[in-house]
Amino acid sequence: MIEAEPQVGGLCRTIQHVPEAEGLLPGLSCDFFFDLGGHRFATTNKELEKEITGLMGSELVTRTRCSTIWLNGKNINYPLELIDLIKKMDIFTSIRCGLDYLKAVLKRTIFSPPNVTLEDWVTNRFGKTLYSIYFGPYSAKFWGVSPNLISADWADYRITLTNLADVVLRLFKIKKDTPTTYIKNFYYPKSGGIGRISACMQEVIQANGGIIHLNSTIKELQVDKNKVIYLMDGRLNSMDYDYVISTIPLPGLIHKISPTPPDEYLEVVSSLRFRGIRFFNLCLNKERVSEKTWMYIPQNDIIFFRIQEPKNWSENNAPAGKTSLILEIACNKGDDVWNADDKSIYHLCIDGLKRIGFDLEGETIDYFSVRVEHAYPIYLLNYKNHLQKLLELLSGYKNLVCCGRQGLFWYNAMDEAMNSGFETADKILGMVQKG
Ligand SMILES: Cc1cc2nc3c(=O)[nH]c(=O)nc-3n(C[C@H](O)[C@H](O)[C@H](O)COP(=O)(O)OP(=O)(O)OC[C@H]3O[C@@H](n4cnc5c(N)ncnc54)[C@H](O)[C@@H]3O)c2cc1C
Numbered sequence: 001m002i003e004a005e006p007q008v009g010g011l012c013r014t015i016q017h018v019p020e021a022e023g024l025l026p027g028l029s030c031d032f033f034f035d036l037g038g039h040r041f042a043t044t045n046k047e048l049e050k051e052i053t054g055l056m057g058s059e060l061v062t063r064t065r066c067s068t069i070w071l072n073g074k075n076i077n078y079p080l081e082l083i084d085l086i087k088k089m090d091i092f093t094s095i096r097c098g099l100d101y102l103k104a105v106l107k108r109t110i111f112s113p114p115n116v117t118l119e120d121w122v123t124n125r126f127g128k129t130l131y132s133i134y135f136g137p138y139s140a141k142f143w144g145v146s147p148n149l150i151s152a153d154w155a156d157y158r159i160t161l162t163n164l165a166d167v168v169l170r171l172f173k174i175k176k177d178t179p180t181t182y183i184k185n186f187y188y189p190k191s192g193g194i195g196r197i198s199a200c201m202q203e204v205i206q207a208n209g210g211i212i213h214l215n216s217t218i219k220e221l222q223v224d225k226n227k228v229i230y231l232m233d234g235r236l237n238s239m240d241y242d243y244v245i246s247t248i249p250l251p252g253l254i255h256k257i258s259p260t261p262p263d264e265y266l267e268v269v270s271s272l273r274f275r276g277i278r279f280f281n282l283c284l285n286k287e288r289v290s291e292k293t294w295m296y297i298p299q300n301d302i303i304f305f306r307i308q309e310p311k312n313w314s315e316n317n318a319p320a321g322k323t324s325l326i327l328e329i330a331c332n333k334g335d336d337v338w339n340a341d342d343k344s345i346y347h348l349c350i351d352g353l354k355r356i357g358f359d360l361e362g363e364t365i366d367y368f369s370v371r372v373e374h375a376y377p378i379y380l381l382n383y384k385n386h387l388q389k390l391l392e393l394l395s396g397y398k399n400l401v402c403c404g405r406q407g408l409f410w411y412n413a414m415d416e417a418m419n420s421g422f423e424t425a426d427k428i429l430g431m432v433q434k435g
Contacts, residue, residue, distance in 0.1 A: 001210065002230050002239075004217040007195065008202045010247065011036050011372065011405070012414050014193025019283045019366035028319035030191075034281045036372060037328050038293065038308040039194035040065065040186035043415035048422070053187070055200050060187045063313060067294040070356050071134060078296065093129065100127030117381065121152040138298035141305050142330050143275060143378060154379040157411055191316040194414075218248060222258045223397045243399050243428050245421075249274065249374045249406035250390060257397075265393045268386040272409050277375040278337060280304065280327040280349055283366040288312075288323050289358055302352035303337070303345070304329050322365070327352075333373040342369055377409045401428070 007013050017032045040063070043049050053060055068075035074088040086094055104127040107113060115121045122135045139147040189196035202212060213232055220229035221244065228239045246253055251269040254261060288311060295307040304327035310317035311324065318324050327349050331337035337345075350361050377383075387409050394402055402408050403424050404417045412420075 001205070001212045002216045002218055002228065003212060003214050006215050007199075008212065008214070009195045009198030011375070012039055012194050012198055014195030015281075015370060016192075017281065017283070017366075017368065028322070030316060030319050032281075032283050032319070032322075032324050033191075033193040033310060033314075033317040034279070034324065034326055034370070035194045035308075035310065035313075036279055036370060036375075037277065037306070037326060038310060038313050039414060040188060040293075040313075041194070041197065041414060042186040045415060045419055048415055048419050051422075052197065052418070055204070056187075056189065056197065059189050059191070059196060059200070061190050061314070062185050063188045063293070065184050065186060065294070066292050066312070067296070068292055069134060069138075069296045069298065071298070075292075075295070078294075093133070096129045097127065100129045103127060115152040117152055118147040118150040118155050121155040122147075134298055137300060138296065138305065141298060141300045143376075144330060144332065145378070145380075149380055151379040151381050151383060153384070154411060188313050190314060193310070193314070193317060218246075218256060220258050221246075221253070221256050221400070223400060224259060226399060241399065242432070243401065245401050245403050245424055245428070247402075247404040247407040250387075250402060250409045253402065253407070254390060254393070261393055265390060268389050271380070271386045272383060272390070273378045273380065274374040274406070275376040275378050276331050276333050276338065276371065276373045278329040278331050278345070279370040279372070280329055280342075280345055281368055281370065282325045282327070282346075282349070282360070282364060283318075284323050284325065284360060284363045285365050286323055286360070286363045287321060289325060289360070295356075297352070297356065302355060303327075303348045304352060307353075325353075325360075333371075338371060342367060345369065374406045377405070377411055379411065383409070 001008075005013065013036065015034045015036075017034060019028075019032065041052065041060075043052075067078040069078050070076075072089075072093075076088050077084045089097070104124060108124055113120065113124055115124060118139055119131065119136065122131045126135065136147055139150065143150055188194065192199070206212065213230070216230050216232040216237075218228055218230045219236065222229065226241050226244075228241060228244060230237055230239065248256065251272045254265060254269050260266070289309050291312060293308065293312050297305055297307065306328040308326040308328075309323060310326065329337060329345070346364075346367050349367075350364075353360055394400060401424050403420050404410070405412050408420075410416075
C-alpha cells in the first residue's frame with residue numbers, strides 16, 4: 001500500500017496534538033486528539049458492523065448523537081423535532097413555515113415540479129420559508145456556490161428527511177425505519193479518536209505480511225506496463241502490480257495515467273471539483289464547552305459552518321480538566337481563507353464563538369489548522385455526464401479499480417467506503433483465483 005500521508009486513515013485519521021504551551025501546563029493526563037471533523041461509525045450493513053466490532057473489540061464504545069442548528073439565537077435540535085421547533089421559532093415564522101409547506105405539497109401534487117437543483121429539491125419538500133432561513137444559507141456557505149448550481153442528487157443522498165410529514169410521523173413513532181443519517185447511536189473508539197479503526201486495520205495488514213509505505217505519493221500510473229511510480233524519501237521508486245486499487249481523487253488520477261488519455265477525457269477533468277475544509281482546532285483550559293456532538297452554523301457572517309467538541313465523542317480526546325473544539329471552515333485550496341495565517345483565523349473564530357454565546361479567548365491554550373483539499377465532491381449540475389465519461393475511460397483499463405469517496409467522486413460515509421474496499425478485494429481475489 002502506498003499512502004501520501006504520514007499515517008493511514010485518509011479523512012478518517014486522527015491527529016494527536018501536544019500543545020506548544022505544554023511546558024507551562026505540566027502533568028496533562030493525555031494529549032489532545034482531533035479527528036478531521038468528528039467521525040462517527042454508523043452503518044445499516046450488519047456484516048460490516050460485525051467485521052468492525054470484531055476488529056476493535058472492547059476498544060469501541062457506543063455514543064449518542066446530540067446535534068443542533070444555531071438559528072436566530074436558538075439551538076434547534078437536529079434531526080428536527082416538532083415540539084422543539086414550535087417552542088423555539090417565533091409564532092409568525094412557525095405559521096409561515098406551515099403555510100409554505102402546505103403550498104409546496106399542493107404544488108407538488110398538482111404540477112409535479114422538477115427537482116433539478118438543490119434549491120428545487122428543498123423548496124418542493126419543505127417550502128420557501130425553511131429554505132430561506134436554514135437550507136439556503138447553510139448550503140451556500142458550505143458549497144461556496146449558489147444552491148441553484150448544485151444538483152438535486154446531493155440532497156437525495158444526504159437529506160434523508162424528505163418532508164415535514166416525516167418529522168410528524170417520526171415524532172409520533174408512526175414511521176419507524178431509520179436511515180443512516182437519522183441513526184442516534186454510533187460507535188466511536190474509547191481512546192485515540194476515529195483513526196484507531198484504520199490503525200487497527202493497519203496492524204492486521206502488517207501482521208499478515210502486508211507492506212505499507214507512508215509519506216509516499218503516487219506520481220504516475222503506467223497502465224501499459226502495469227507499473228506505479230511513486231515518490232518516497234525524496235526519491236522516485238517504481239513498483240510492478242497485478243491489480244491497482246486507487247483512492248486518489250479521480251480528476252488527479254486521470255492526469256497521472258500514462259500513456260496520457262485522449263483530450264476528450266482530459267477536457268472534462270477540471271469540471272469535477274472538490275470543496276476543501278480548513279479544520280481549526282482549539283485546545284482549551286476549560287472542563288467543557290457544551291454537551292453537543294455537532295452544532296451547525298448557517299449564518300454566513302460567522303466563519304465556521306460546524307463545531308464539534310471531541311470530548312463529547314470520547315472523554316479521552318482531551319486531558320482531564322481540559323477540552324477542545326474543532327471548527328470546520330469551508331474553503332478552496334489557494335483562496336483567502338485557505339491561505340490566511342492561523343492568528344487571523346483564530347480571531348475570526350473567537351469572534352464567531354462569542355456571537356453564539358461562547359467566550360473562550362481567555363481559555364485558549366493552543367490552536368492549529370489542518371487543511372484538506374479534497375473533502376467534499378461538489379455535485380454541480382452537469383457533474384454526472386462528466387463523471388460518466390471518466391468512468392467510461394477507466395473501464396478500459398482492466399487492472400485498475402477506483403474505489404472510495406475521492407476515487408469515485410462519490411459523496412459517501414466511512415462505512416460505504418469500507419464496504420467498497422471489501423467488495424473490491426473480494427472481486428479481485430475472485431479474478432485471481434479464476435486465473
Ligand atoms: C468533515 C467530514 C466529516 C465526516 N464525517 C463522517 C462521519 O461522521 N461518519 C462517516 O461515516 N463518514 C464521515 N465522513 C466521510 C468519510 O471521511 C469518508 O467516507 C471516508 O474517509 C472515505 O474514505 P476513502 O478511503 O474513500 O477516501 P479518503 O479518506 O480521502 O482516503 C484517500 C486516501 O488516498 C490517499 N491518496 C490520495 N492521493 C494519493 C497519492 N497520489 N498517493 C498516495 N496516496 C494518495 C490519501 O492520502 C488518503 O489517505 C466525513 C467526511 C468529512 C470531509
